[in-house]
Amino acid sequence: MTGATTPARGRRRSEQTRLAILTAAYELTTEVGFPDLTIEGIAARAGAGKQTVYRWWPTKADVLLEALALKADLKVSTADQGSFDAELDAFLRDSAALMAFPGVVPVLRSLMAEAQRDADFRRRFQDGFLAKRRAALETVVERAAARGDKPAHLTAAFAADLVFGLIWYRVLATERLLGQDDITAIRRLLNEHPGEE
Amino acid sequence: MTGATTPARGRRRSEQTRLAILTAAYELTTEVGFPDLTIEGIAARAGAGKQTVYRWWPTKADVLLEALALKADLKVSTADQGSFDAELDAFLRDSAALMAFPGVVPVLRSLMAEAQRDADFRRRFQDGFLAKRRAALETVVERAAARGDKPAHLTAAFAADLVFGLIWYRVLATERLLGQDDITAIRRLLNEHPGEE
């Protein structure tokens, strides 16, 4: 039913308008903050009609979620680097780099906050962002397991909970960002081998 | 100036009304959710005037923060148990128990979300909740250090980031709560000793 059907006739969606809306949303968020961000404001700044925004995005948070992908480099390194530790290091550096993008941290805060308020957006945020990041890190751990490189007792899911937990807690509850010392500490922690088994 | 002065004359603040407001806020949140929670609704349910709520609390989130302390047992065990591992276990069990209180998880989500939107509340939430929890866990780690019980390379601050990171990430980004297996995994991870130094 809802397949990739119907090229359809009629006027096509304007890519230029789409980009203008995403850019306006991202910039406005850094200027006035997410709570004072309004669909009306986004449309006005983008030179678009309010209806145009409502047609394509259900909420302002969804606009911002898509704008994030446009503004920041969301690529994470999962390439085989030979060892678990090297791939973990690459992953952590990429994550730190992402959050160094101007405006990314406030946007991440806003999106996670909105995910607590709106159950529908929560699902879209999970699928469109959180799950992808998790999958990347879990890939690294699972490859380590296949290689016989993985510390005992460390599951992919638990490793992801730990790493993303640390990152998100820093973002949401503190002012400290992920630094080189943190990366070192995480690598040391996840690479330790208990004597047993 | 703003000391603990002035017993003052005039009518005293009604403790009964205060409790009615806190209870109403807590119950309403579980019923309609934080976004649809309104000061008007709280006042109406409590049989209080809107002005009475505004007089004592700056935002609805502050009402809920105080209601949380009223409804849930916020005590965390930091008593000396002889070993780092035993105290860590007690702390984690207490944390899991707190979140098993009915309604606590949704309230925690709402408060953390609100802390992202309102910088002033963010500070009050830090001081009135987050910092206290951190201090409890850091006490445990520091006592372990004094005892010579603490794993090398583990700082109190980093341990707190890890543990609270895991807990909060679970609450905010997943549906899984802290279980016995998680407690076991954390204890194992934080008690491992690298060979060096």
Next chain:
DNA sequence: CCATTATCGAGACGTAACGTCTAGAAATAG
């Protein structure tokens, strides 16, 4: 080349909650 269809910008509309403010009753202290 014309009818059809979908998108576009612009803005009017009723609704809902906001936070402030006023008013009079109730409680407490000197």
Next chain:
DNA sequence: CTATTTCTAGACGTTACGTCTCGATAATGG
């Protein structure tokens, strides 16, 4: 009894919401 403070109750203007209407603009199909 007088001054002071909190209490419930509700009116008030403001603001953004999401929906809806409108005429214009593009793209397709016959």
